Amino acid sequence: MVRKPAPPVAPRPLNRRLPEPPSTLRRGPLREEAWRSPLRSERTAAVLGIWVGIAFAICFVTGLISHLIQQPPSWFGWPSRPVNLYRITQGLHVISGFAAIPLLLAKLWTVYPKLFEWPPVRSILHAVGRLSLLILVGAALFQLITGVLNLARWYVVMPFFFTTTHYWTAWIAIGAILVHVGSKLAIIRLGLSAPAAESEEQADVDVDSPPDPPGGLSRRGFLTAVAATSGVVALTTAGQTVPALSAITVFGQRDPDLGPQGLPVNKSAIAAGVEETAIDPTYRLILQGPRSNELSLAVLRSLPQHTVTLPITCVEGWSATADWTGIRMADLLDLMDLPADGEVFVESLQEDGLYRASVLSPPHTRDPLTLLALQLNGENLHIDHGYPARLIAPNRPGVLQTKWVSRMTAL
Amino acid sequence: MTSAPEAGSTGLTLSGDPEPAPSPYRWAWYLPGLVAVGWGFYGLLTAPMGPDPLQWVLFTALGVAGHDLVLVPVAVGVGLLVARILPKVLRAPAQVGLIGTGIALVAGFAYILGPGVSADVPSALPFNYAGRVAVLLAVLWVAMAGWAVLRIVRARSRSPSRSGSRRAGDADQPE
Incomplete structure (x- = not known):
């Protein structure tokens, strides 16, 4: 007995393909081959995404702890020991926030071509998805920008009370990250299961597949550079928390030994x-x-x-x-x-x-x-x-x- | 590159392949995520010392615009210049140096400009931040220069007379 093929299922209205704009509009960054750097890949995006997620999760949890200590609900209790616990959590908050700067920027650079995907809107669901990305990117950048401005005591450019706004936007940022991870789970799995980045030498000689001029960083080299930059930023921020590192402070707000008495x-x-x-x-x-x-x-x-x-x-x-x-x-x-x-x-x-x-x-x-x-x-x-x-x-x-x-x- | 499929929900990956089907576990992430986003907006709109929503939107939009329309185009432009101007052997050190330089300037610009310095609280922002960033960048570029020299030496050791063929990464190889 031969089974008849199932009749095609019409896509749901929200997922129905919308008319494509005229192809004459597909110019500049919208062109199919406009973005050719071989550094961009699912694997690069997935690895950087995990690092960004970890940094933001540390920031969120430590920031939440600080908020709860200052405005404790009835169910919350904060111990008096160990005496250095808050020192560690809040130090981590600032260090991980600064360390997240290169991670987030590298991640956004990696997926930047998606900003110019064609057609710009495929369906109503697709449009909603793109708008949700605006919330994700906006909230994540907001957190890092306001965090840096606060550390630099540059309050006048923030037309709001930093503490309250930074706290509530943190919920938006972490929530948008969770939604984004959910929507990209399959691609993340695909990226992480892909073979590791080619060696630098392979990148140098493989002039056919990578469209960019060869000779630069390999994907692995790019990830290593981003991780190293993040590590250096963390180390040069930590001096305001870890006295042994105060001599190499670059992005810290204080010298722990400097001040009255x-x-x-x-x-x-x-x-x-x-x-x-x-x-x-x-x-x-x-x-x-x-x-x-x-x-x-x-x-x-x-x-x-x-x-x-x-x-x-x-x-x-x-x-x-x-x-x-x-x-x-x-x-x-x-x-x-x-x-x-x-x-x-x-x-x-x-x-x-x-x-x-x-x-x-x-x-x-x-x-x-x-x-x-x-x-x-x-x-x-x-x-x-x-x-x-x-x-x-x-x-x-x-x-x-x-x-x-x-x-x-x-x- | 595979052509885009017909389904409206399917796009292309960064590699140009069709995106895989969504994970069946996605709602386990959507639900807490959507609750957190909703809670965040609720707090922004109702907190006693919360922001003016319009100012929050404007500040956030400026951040996104500054990133998407200024920062990344500049980074992409510099990357293109590096790829077209520098010999292959110097590109990787230059890229790492430029990544580090860009990040140092982004992370340090508010410190360097120093609008938060106050005579009232001299222990806040006590450093010469421009000088410290300059030292950091000097260390970075010295390290990159050393790496470049190593790459040149390595490339010359693989000269055509020894390997029998030209290799990418040779300093003198034309584009």
């Missing part, structure tokens, strides 16, 4: 508007809780002092270790009769600003390393480091290490 500053007393109130001799630390109190600087100095060695870690990725001396937060909370699981709202003399106050919650509140610091590296705090008193706690972003502390309120 050998420590960088993010916000100065002048910028915070506390240059007078911070040195006012009538300064009092106000404790508001089950038992309220007002403590002068002299009284604070008379309380038991402890010295701890802790890093200060900025959300911009730099970090530096210092010796801090002051009163254990647990002792101050005892003065307030605050229960062991209590939280405290720590406020600054700074009157305005998003980071003028922070909430200190367990386990940081009772961690013996958490201090209301009065001294840094054996000297009274420099005014830019928060004189007369600042919060320093283990494994916490710098923006939450409130400076010029004036009031602590039990929550």
Whole structure:
């Protein structure tokens, strides 16, 4: 018995082929043979795509951690140990972001001819797919551009609040990457299963198949060059996090040893508007809780002092270790009769600003390393480091290490 | 190159072959991806300190346009020049040097221009970034020059008198 062939199935409306534009329009970069570099291939695109995906995934996870620490939902808890954990995650965030620059640019260069594919739109579904790519490319570039601008403190060219916008765009970027991977799974598999790139010598002599003039990099050489460039960018960015690399810093924002008392500053007393109130001799630390109190600087100095060695870690990725001396937060909370699981709202003399106050919650509140610091590296705090008193706690972003502390309120 | 098939959904790969059929597992990626994209746009539009949507779109579009209409065409143009002007033996070192140079300038331009430097916070952006980028590029190009010399020596060791035929990669081989 001979089976009849199945009747042809009409394509769904969204996938129905649209009329092709006149071929006379197919000029310049739209020409069939316009893009001839032998470096571009499914394998190159797939390998670079994996590297970009890894870099963006690291950026996303570490950025999400930083966001959750600063705006913790009820289900989220962040430990106070190990003390260097946030230093590592936020350092990685910036390092992987910079390392992603060559990876993303190489990936986009590899698939650039797809921008000029012919016909420009084959079907409605195809048009939707191309538009989704615009979201992917736009969001990915947005993240890297704003990240670089933020590190360079070039805020005026960003007509939005960096932190919020960078955070929400990160969701778009990582989501668009997932969608893109899903749509390209078969091609990625095809690319990765293709034979590895030919050797450089093969590329040199194989003048027939590669349309570009030979003699340049092979595909393997191109990938190696991109990986090496990414590695160098990472190394020359990491110096602001890893002191051993500070001498070769090129793209880092800070030298961990440079600043008042050998420590960088993010916000100065002048910028915070506390240059007078911070040195006012009538300064009092106000404790508001089950038992309220007002403590002068002299009284604070008379309380038991402890010295701890802790890093200060900025959300911009730099970090530096210092010796801090002051009163254990647990002792101050005892003065307030605050229960062991209590939280405290720590406020600054700074009157305005998003980071003028922070909430200190367990386990940081009772961690013996958490201090209301009065001294840094054996000297009274420099005014830019928060004189007369600042919060320093283990494994916490710098923006939450409130400076010029004036009031602590039990929550 | 295979001609494009009739189905509207099928395009061509970078190699010019028909794209393979979509993976049956694609929805396992689409679903979390679409949720994340939707969550991101929801946050952008509703977050208390979120951006003006029009400014976000404009900034994003400028980034894409700057990349697609300026950065890549410049890179492609420089690549074409390298392929046409330089002898074969020098092309790979030049390409690596140019890739590194381009990336260093893209990653470092905001530092080099230095608009974020403030006398108020001298510990921020404390380096001579132009000088550091220049040193990095000098190291890169010295390394590439060394590589080029090695390639020239290697190419000459494969001279026609020894190998019996000319090989691509010879410094003196005409285009």
